[in-house]
Amino acid sequence: MSPAVGEINNPLRDPRDRRLPRVAGPCGLVLFGVTGDLARKKLMPAIYDLANRGLLPPGFALVGFARRDWADEDFAQVVHDAVKQYARTPFREEVWTQLAEGFRFVPGDFDDNEAFDTLARTITDLDRVRGTGGNHAFYLSIPPKLFPVVVGQLKRSGLSAKNGNEWRRVVVEKPFGHDLTSARQLSTTLNDVFPTDSVFRIDHYLGKETVQNILALRFANTLYEPIWNRSYVDHVQITMAEDIGIGGRAGYYDGIGAARDVIQNHLLQLLALVTMEEPVNFAAQSLRLEKTKVLSAVRIPSDLAAYTARGQYAAGWQGGEKVLGYLDEEGIPKTSKTETYAAIKLEVDTRRWAGVPFYLRAGKRLGRRVTEVALMFQRAPHLPFTATATEELGQNALVIRIQPDEGVTLRFGSKVPGTAMEVRDVNMDFAYGESFTESSPEAYERLILDVLLGDPPLFPRHEEVELSWEILDPIEEHWARCPQPEPYRSGGWGPESANAMLARDGRVWRRP
Amino acid sequence: MRCSHATDGFGGGHEADDHVAEGLEAAVNRDLHDTKSSAILTALTEARRGSGNAALGMVLTLIIDVNESEHYDALQAANSAAREHPCRIVTVIRRTGKSAPRLDAEIRVGQENLLGEVIVLRLYGALRDQADSIVLPMLLPDAPVLVWWPGQGPPVPSLDQLGLLAQRRVTDAAASSNPTASLRLRAQGHSPGDTDFAWTRITPWRSLLAAALDQPFDELVSGEVSAVRGNASAELLAAWLEDRLSIDVVRKATRGPGVTGVKLLTKRGEITLTRPDGRLATLMRTGQPDRAVPLPRRGTEELLAEELRRLDPDEVYNETIQCVFGNKPEAVRRQAVVAAKATAAKKDSPARKTGPAKKVAPAKKVAPAKKTTPARKTR
Numbered sequence: 001m002s003p004a005v006g007e008i009n010n011p012l013r014d015p016r017d018r019r020l021p022r023v024a025g026p027c028g029l030v031l032f033g034v035t036g037d038l039a040r041k042k043l044m045p046a047i048y049d050l051a052n053r054g055l056l057p058p059g060f061a062l063v064g065f066a067r068r069d070w071a072d073e074d075f076a077q078v079v080h081d082a083v084k085q086y087a088r089t090p091f092r093e094e095v096w097t098q099l100a101e102g103f104r105f106v107p108g109d110f111d112d113n114e115a116f117d118t119l120a121r122t123i124t125d126l127d128r129v130r131g132t133g134g135n136h137a138f139y140l141s142i143p144p145k146l147f148p149v150v151v152g153q154l155k156r157s158g159l160s161a162k163n164g165n166e167w168r169r170v171v172v173e174k175p176f177g178h179d180l181t182s183a184r185q186l187s188t189t190l191n192d193v194f195p196t197d198s199v200f201r202i203d204h205y206l207g208k209e210t211v212q213n214i215l216a217l218r219f220a221n222t223l224y225e226p227i228w229n230r231s232y233v234d235h236v237q238i239t240m241a242e243d244i245g246i247g248g249r250a251g252y253y254d255g256i257g258a259a260r261d262v263i264q265n266h267l268l269q270l271l272a273l274v275t276m277e278e279p280v281n282f283a284a285q286s287l288r289l290e291k292t293k294v295l296s297a298v299r300i301p302s303d304l305a306a307y308t309a310r311g312q313y314a315a316g317w318q319g320g321e322k323v324l325g326y327l328d329e330e331g332i333p334k335t336s337k338t339e340t341y342a343a344i345k346l347e348v349d350t351r352r353w354a355g356v357p358f359y360l361r362a363g364k365r366l367g368r369r370v371t372e373v374a375l376m377f378q379r380a381p382h383l384p385f386t387a388t389a390t391e392e393l394g395q396n397a398l399v400i401r402i403q404p405d406e407g408v409t410l411r412f413g414s415k416v417p418g419t420a421m422e423v424r425d426v427n428m429d430f431a432y433g434e435s436f437t438e439s440s441p442e443a444y445e446r447l448i449l450d451v452l453l454g455d456p457p458l459f460p461r462h463e464e465v466e467l468s469w470e471i472l473d474p475i476e477e478h479w480a481r482c483p484q485p486e487p488y489r490s491g492g493w494g495p496e497s498a499n500a501m502l503a504r505d506g507r508v509w510r511r512p
Numbered sequence: 513m514r515c516s517h518a519t520d521g522f523g524g525g526h527e528a529d530d531h532v533a534e535g536l537e538a539a540v541n542r543d544l545h546d547t548k549s550s551a552i553l554t555a556l557t558e559a560r561r562g563s564g565n566a567a568l569g570m571v572l573t574l575i576i577d578v579n580e581s582e583h584y585d586a587l588q589a590a591n592s593a594a595r596e597h598p599c600r601i602v603t604v605i606r607r608t609g610k611s612a613p614r615l616d617a618e619i620r621v622g623q624e625n626l627l628g629e630v631i632v633l634r635l636y637g638a639l640r641d642q643a644d645s646i647v648l649p650m651l652l653p654d655a656p657v658l659v660w661w662p663g664q665g666p667p668v669p670s671l672d673q674l675g676l677l678a679q680r681r682v683t684d685a686a687a688s689s690n691p692t693a694s695l696r697l698r699a700q701g702h703s704p705g706d707t708d709f710a711w712t713r714i715t716p717w718r719s720l721l722a723a724a725l726d727q728p729f730d731e732l733v734s735g736e737v738s739a740v741r742g743n744a745s746a747e748l749l750a751a752w753l754e755d756r757l758s759i760d761v762v763r764k765a766t767r768g769p770g771v772t773g774v775k776l777l778t779k780r781g782e783i784t785l786t787r788p789d790g791r792l793a794t795l796m797r798t799g800q801p802d803r804a805v806p807l808p809r810r811g812t813e814e815l816l817a818e819e820l821r822r823l824d825p826d827e828v829y830n831e832t833i834q835c836v837f838g839n840k841p842e843a844v845r846r847q848a849v850v851a852a853k854a855t856a857a858k859k860d861s862p863a864r865k866t867g868p869a870k871k872v873a874p875a876k877k878v879a880p881a882k883k884t885t886p887a888r889k890t891r
Contacts, residue, residue: 010726011757012725019718019822019828020715023719023726058795058803059803095806098805098806130801131802131803165728435569
């Protein structure tokens with residue numbers, strides 16, 4: 001781990017003393033958008049869980065800001081309910097009482113100067129009463145279009161300015177723009193007020209244990225690295241399937257679509273982690289270097305019509321439940337061309353990966369909720385068996401299951417018991433839940449703690465975000481010129497054109 | 513999470529039936545009378561198959577060497593710790609009294625809040641001395657082995673019959689009749705892989721203190737650890753501070769519970785962490801507001817879970833314990849100083865502040881403690 005805390009040489013810390021956790025220094029968190037789903041279901045429980053695990057500093061402060069006529073107690077009640085319902089660790093009264101003493105609420109609109117001046121006073125007051133030491137993170141859990149006004153207000157009210165060794169950080173959630181231009185604009189807006197190192201972009205996928213485990217799997221073992229290349233890998237499939245529709249997110253989703261929503265960030269980050277070379281160490285800088293290197297080597301197919309596919313879910317039955325089609329969803333125009341399923345083929349132009357296709361797909365209302373990376377290996381060059389003996393033998397596969405049922409599966413052929421020689425595919429399975437059980441922390445716990453510690457390896461920087469848009473933008477432009485996306489059956493595995501896309505290469509999608 | 517009746521059942525079959533009725537995976541409890549290791553393993557394999565819950569992900573074997581009266585609590589704690597680290601728990605109970613050599617075993621698999629497997633062994637008569645030969649076949653292949661003595665523990669854990677099977681050996685000085693003497697024994701017989709719950713108990717204290725010194729601080733001058741008399745953890749905490757910070761740390765007796773406070777004096781102020789009620793602590797720093805922080809005393813399952821997390825030798829623990837009781841020159845000198853102080857206090861208690869303190873001081877100048885002597889007067 002990189003040293004998170006300045007240059008202070010702490011004699012009580014010893015790298016060998018691994019019982020001692022990294023605990024954030026004195027600080028507070030200001031939360032914009034406290035009434036949102038994310039805040040209630042993920043952020044507030046994560047903060048409590050951190051406190052419960054003793055990882056928050058004594059005197060930690062949480063300030064809520066929203067257009068609600070609330071007092072501090074009302075805010076505390078909202079957090080209390082969220083914690084009771086969603087926290088991972090058991091509720092402990094003494095932990096809660098201490099945490100709740102640091103809660104403040106500031107009512108107001110984002111364009112209300114007075115409200116932000118009150119916020120500034122609240123924070124100064126917290127420094128005095130709770131000893132937050134002038135260290136504050138601003139978590140913008142709000143629609144991106146509001147970023148400029150809030151960031152502007154932070155600057156105007158002096159909230160973004162720090163003295164001496166204090167820190168001020170800003171945290172933003174995806175989407176990081178909807179194309180290269182808007183992503184750059186966002187960076188400019190944020191960097192206007194906060195230096196690059198103080199901007200933390202949260203891609204919660206990177207906080208997931210299974211995603212971090214990709215690095216351990218690849219670089220801590222000798223078993224996989226020798227076959228992790230074009231000599232052995234036939235192709236790679238990266239899948240993110242959701243079984244739900246757009247739910248109440250019509251306003252956000254329409255015009256964005258599956259590719260911008262998840263391929264640009266989650267799937268391309270997974271691609272980068274799977275394909276990158278070994279970093280010299282796990283410092284943020286070294287990781288970023290390797291990720292940007294491999295992302296800049298990603299090539300899109302020249303024939304976009306043949307090697308991309310998109311679809312919209314149609315009305316139908318999903319797992320025994322009648323569901324609406326995308327165009328029938330409330331708030332979606334009947335003529336919407338937004339895709340709810342997207343599949344693309346990419347190549348990585350490096351010595352390691354040249355010629356290995358990467359098939360990425362993401363969609364809503366598919367068979368089941370699953371995210372996985374599957375490395376499909378080449379068939380053995382020669383099989384000393386009769387053709388009939390290996391009829392049931394598929395390609396060897398290494399599947400990294402990101403969610404749910406986190407783990408790793410290795411698929412290989414085995415002899416079927418009996419007198420004849422017959423080979424069939426079997427699985428060798430590692431499940432996180434079995435070897436480490438339920439205690440693995442939520443992605444948001446890790447990420448919030450890393451923000452407070454100022455530890456950046458798990459946060460994508462603007463370079464990576466912009467490179468991802470450079471990959472996706474030409475595809476989006478191509479799609480913009482195309483007619484309506486192909487409808488697909490809800491509860492299935494996507495449109496026919498996606499299957500045709502793989503069939504052209506003589507391959508098929510794995511059923512995840 | 514459902515808390516069911518199954519784990520507190522030691523009698524046998526009823527619980528298993530209940531589980532089937534509830535439609536959960538079948539829990540299997542089996543009692544084997546006058547048996548041997550291979551029969552136990554066969555029964556275990558069958559039980560696992562019967563429960564439909566092949567816990568192949570078990571990451572370690574935990575041996576609990578315990579007596580009959582303490583085994584229930586120990587097993588409860590181990591079950592709860594096993595939620596974090598699925599393991600095979602082998603409990604070894606040596607039955608007292610005269611009896612013919614005999615081995616009885618209980619097997620529990622697939623219970624609702626039990627992720628691994630539990631084997632409870634009862635050794636009668638001459639078999640009491642053959643525990644290792646019985647346990648050896650039950651160790652999981654390749655996986656690390658940890659042995660835990662919830663009670664008094666052997667004189668030298670790494671030379672103990674069961675200790676020899678393990679990479680990690682965990683004792684609890686507080687469970688012995690004389691915790692300080694027990695710690696001394698641990699220091700003298702230390703072997704890499706040994707740890708003691710007295711050390712695990714203070715992890716939250718150490719964590720908070722380390723976090724406090726992550727912030728800028730003045731030059732440290734001296735320290736004080738207050739705790740109930742004879743508390744082994746307090747001794748280790750003080751030794752750790754002395755060793756890491758190169759300052760003198762005074763031990764102060766309070767009424768407890770456990771460790772009640774740590775004070776670090778700096779050139780211009782102090783950093784204090786107090787916990788008078790065993791639940792809630794206050795961190796005080798000169799020039800900064802007081803901050804409250806929950807610091808509850810830790811339960812056995814929490815201690816055990818922390819031990820299971822660390823399967824490599826704890827070098828910092830060893831250094832600390834050697835500092836207090838070991839044969840390192842610092843420790844020998846320290847013990848001499850403590851003895852001298854005690855004698856001085858007895859002889860001439862009113863003059864303690866001036867006279868004898870000076871006598872003691874030169875001895876300390878030699879120690880790595882550099883800047884301590886002048887400050888001692890201010891205390």
